[in-house]
Amino acid sequence: MFALGLIGLLVRRNLLFILMSIEVMLNAAGLAFVAAGARWGQADGQVMFLFILAVAAAEVAVGLALLLRLYHRFQSLDADAADEMRG
Amino acid sequence: MFHLLWLVPALPFAGAAILMLFGPRMSRRPAAWIGCGSIGVSAAISILIAWRFLAQPPAGGSYTQQLWTWMSVAGFQPGIAFYLDALSLVMMLVVTFVSFFIHLYSVEYMGDDEGFSRFFAYMNLFVASMIVLVLGDNLLFLYLGWEGVGLCSYLLIGFWYTDPKNGLAAQKAFIVTRVGDTAMALGLFLLFHQLGTITIQPLMQAAQQHWAGGSPYATAAGLLLLGGACGKSAQLPLQTWLPDAMAGPTPTSALIHAATMVTAGVYLIARTHVLYSLSPVAQTAVTVVGLATLLVAGFAALTQDDIKRILAYSTISQIGYMFFGLGVGAWTAAIFHFMTHAFFKALLFLASGMVITSMHHEQNIFKMGGLRKELPLAYWAFVIGGCSLAGVPLVTAGFYSKGLILWGALSSPRGSETLWALGVFGVFLTALYTFRLIFIVFHGPCHHKPSQKTGMTMGVPVIVLCVLSLVGGFVNLPAWLGGHPWFVNFLGAALPATAEGHPAFGELASEGLVSLALAIGLVAAWYFFLKRRELSEWLASTGLGRLLHRWWYNDWGMDWLYDRLFVRPVGWFARANKGDAVDLVYDGAAAVTRLGWRALRTTETGRVRWYAAGLLVGTVIFVMILALL
Numbered sequence: 001m002f003a004l005g006l007i008g009l010l011v012r013r014n015l016l017f018i019l020m021s022i023e024v025m026l027n028a029a030g031l032a033f034v035a036a037g038a039r040w041g042q043a044d045g046q047v048m049f050l051f052i053l054a055v056a057a058a059e060v061a062v063g064l065a066l067l068l069r070l071y072h073r074f075q076s077l078d079a080d081a082a083d084e085m086r087g
Numbered sequence: 088m089f090h091l092l093w094l095v096p097a098l099p100f101a102g103a104a105i106l107m108l109f110g111p112r113m114s115r116r117p118a119a120w121i122g123c124g125s126i127g128v129s130a131a132i133s134i135l136i137a138w139r140f141l142a143q144p145p146a147g148g149s150y151t152q153q154l155w156t157w158m159s160v161a162g163f164q165p166g167i168a169f170y171l172d173a174l175s176l177v178m179m180l181v182v183t184f185v186s187f188f189i190h191l192y193s194v195e196y197m198g199d200d201e202g203f204s205r206f207f208a209y210m211n212l213f214v215a216s217m218i219v220l221v222l223g224d225n226l227l228f229l230y231l232g233w234e235g236v237g238l239c240s241y242l243l244i245g246f247w248y249t250d251p252k253n254g255l256a257a258q259k260a261f262i263v264t265r266v267g268d269t270a271m272a273l274g275l276f277l278l279f280h281q282l283g284t285i286t287i288q289p290l291m292q293a294a295q296q297h298w299a300g301g302s303p304y305a306t307a308a309g310l311l312l313l314g315g316a317c318g319k320s321a322q323l324p325l326q327t328w329l330p331d332a333m334a335g336p337t338p339t340s341a342l343i344h345a346a347t348m349v350t351a352g353v354y355l356i357a358r359t360h361v362l363y364s365l366s367p368v369a370q371t372a373v374t375v376v377g378l379a380t381l382l383v384a385g386f387a388a389l390t391q392d393d394i395k396r397i398l399a400y401s402t403i404s405q406i407g408y409m410f411f412g413l414g415v416g417a418w419t420a421a422i423f424h425f426m427t428h429a430f431f432k433a434l435l436f437l438a439s440g441m442v443i444t445s446m447h448h449e450q451n452i453f454k455m456g457g458l459r460k461e462l463p464l465a466y467w468a469f470v471i472g473g474c475s476l477a478g479v480p481l482v483t484a485g486f487y488s489k490g491l492i493l494w495g496a497l498s499s500p501r502g503s504e505t506l507w508a509l510g511v512f513g514v515f516l517t518a519l520y521t522f523r524l525i526f527i528v529f530h531g532p533c534h535h536k537p538s539q540k541t542g543m544t545m546g547v548p549v550i551v552l553c554v555l556s557l558v559g560g561f562v563n564l565p566a567w568l569g570g571h572p573w574f575v576n577f578l579g580a581a582l583p584a585t586a587e588g589h590p591a592f593g594e595l596a597s598e599g600l601v602s603l604a605l606a607i608g609l610v611a612a613w614y615f616f617l618k619r620r621e622l623s624e625w626l627a628s629t630g631l632g633r634l635l636h637r638w639w640y641n642d643w644g645m646d647w648l649y650d651r652l653f654v655r656p657v658g659w660f661a662r663a664n665k666g667d668a669v670d671l672v673y674d675g676a677a678a679v680t681r682l683g684w685r686a687l688r689t690t691e692t693g694r695v696r697w698y699a700a701g702l703l704v705g706t707v708i709f710v711m712i713l714a715l716l
Contacts, residue, residue: 006703
């Protein structure tokens with residue numbers, strides 16, 4: 001599932017899909033924590049997942065705001081259109 | 088009464104501060120009152136202190152006023168302290184007194200100048216620094232005054248700063264004296280390092296206790312201090328700045344570049360006379376410098392055509408006499424000559440200021456002539472000042488002081504007949520150039536009608552200095568006149584007496600021969616420059632005459648030599664090193680950084696997905712390395 005998200009991140013050019021891919025990757029990491037916690041019978045995994053949930057929520061809020069600004073600026077959701085900062 | 092001593096430098100300093108802060112918004116009258124008043128009060132206090140000093144001498148012949156400690160670093164504790172003894176009393180009196188009259192003169196002379204209050208601010212600051220110089224109880228405090236007068240000299244030479252020539256003259260004076268000051272600073276370091284104190288009196292006692300006669304330390308210290316004195320007093324080989332310093336206003340030339348500042352070197356050597364007594368080499372160096380300077384400057388003065396430059400060379404030459412006197416051990420005679428020189432040279436400069444003003448700032452003596460009837464006061468001032476400078480017997484101050492120096496050169500064990508004879512030849516030169524100046528400017532045919540008349544404010548100081556130039560020598564009437572050497576005895580408390588050797592002939596004979604040399608000079612000047620002017624012109628037009636004239640006119644080619652020796656190589660080096668060799672290292676570092684930037688900027692594509700891929704690859708490599716290790 002992590003690899004699925006990663007591939008999505010690398011191949012998709014639409015910023016919305018990139019954000020969704022990041023969500024997928026975060027969830028994959030969270031799932032891994034929960035699974036590992038269940039396997040070794042420790043509560044840390046679930047605590048960690050709650051953290052990831054909070055981080056993901058914040059990330060989505062910031063990410064969507066940035067996405068809106070980028071759309072205003074470039075009239076497109078293509079990530080490669082915003083390459084003005086190239087060296 | 089002595090506790091008022093601190094006011095003597097403090098009042099001029101306060102005057103300078105007020106004029107600098109509020110001068111630009113002040114009208115001329117209050118500025119003049121502050122400028123002259125501060126010096127006047129300070130001169131009055133000096134006279135009160137001198138009166139008290141004579142009536143009731145302080146215990147031990149000296150008085151120290153410790154105000155506070157300047158700094159205290161690991162045993163090094165220079166104080167802000169004033170030291171008054173016979174020597175510094177004489178210096179202080181002459182400085183404040185002559186300054187006051189020159190300030191008074193400047194009120195009218197500078198009356199129409201835009202920088203009126205600025206001028207008085209600088210002049211007051213100068214007087215304050217000069218008094219700090221002569222009253223300083225330790226060498227560091229003295230050095231503060233020493234640099235202070237140097238600064239004021241720079242500011243006043245470049246006073247009319249809109250003309251770049253004046254600025255260059257000011258820079259030259261500042262840089263050339265800096266050469267001497269560096270030597271002097273090294274001398275101070277040496278003295279402190281070896282003897283552990285910098286307060287003058289304990290320092291002199293320590294030198295006497297720790298150093299044997301002829302000790303290399305005493306010689307080194309003496310020579311380094313002599314270097315400083317040469318710079319400040321415009322002695323060979325650092326004399327080149329003084330003639331150019333005449334670019335400043337004439338009262339400045341009178342006060343700073345004739346009467347007071349340029350004699351600071353004489354004061355320094357007299358103050359540290361113990362070092363020179365310990366080291367015959369250093370004292371001989373003083374003699375040689377003085378003698379060489381007085382002759383070189385005398386010849387140079389003969390050929391100049393600018394009225395102020397003639398007086399400048401004559402100043403150099405007279406200070407040469409003072410150094411000569413110090414060198415042969417006639418300490419008191421040198422200080423005596425300092426005093427009379429301050430009177431008559433200030434007089435000559437002030438009178439030349441009158442001439443220059445009335446000639447619409449024309450300074451070439453060959454464009455003047457026949458001014459005797461038009462400017463009677465300036466004429467008589469020149470006659471009296473010139474006679475005193477040349478040393479006309481019995482009636483002038485210069486006669487007594489110069490005679491005493493030459494008698495010292497003959498009678499002291501450090502003197503000899505040769506030294507004496509060269510000094511007497513200097514008297515001949517002095518008479519020749521002095522009366523050449525007077526005859527050309529005031530006699531002969533009249534070329535220009537002078538216009539302006541000068542007022543009383545300029546007249547009074549000139550008259551007072553005339554009187555002083557005549558009677559100033561009577562404080563020390565020699566024994567052969569049935570007089571009493573009062574001045575020499577008074578200074579005897581601070582300076583050693585001139586040692587008695589075995590002179591070849593008596594004092595009266597010496598004075599007689601000096602007067603004879605003077606008479607020959609006078610008659611020669613009269614014959615060559617008044618009666619048969621064409622004869623001197625013919626002499627200057629012959630091959631040898633032209634060569635010598637050019638050589639002497641350009642100050643013996645010293646400026647030319649320094650230009651080739653120092654100015655041009657430094658200028659060439661500066662041009663060659665315009666890119667700055669040291670900068671190559673830093674430029675190299677910058678180039679390497681730029682190369683790295685060029686290589687790395689290609690990775691900054693601005694594409695988010697490439698960055699994500701980069702992160703992935705990096706992580707994979709990192710994990711692989713961890714796994715492999």
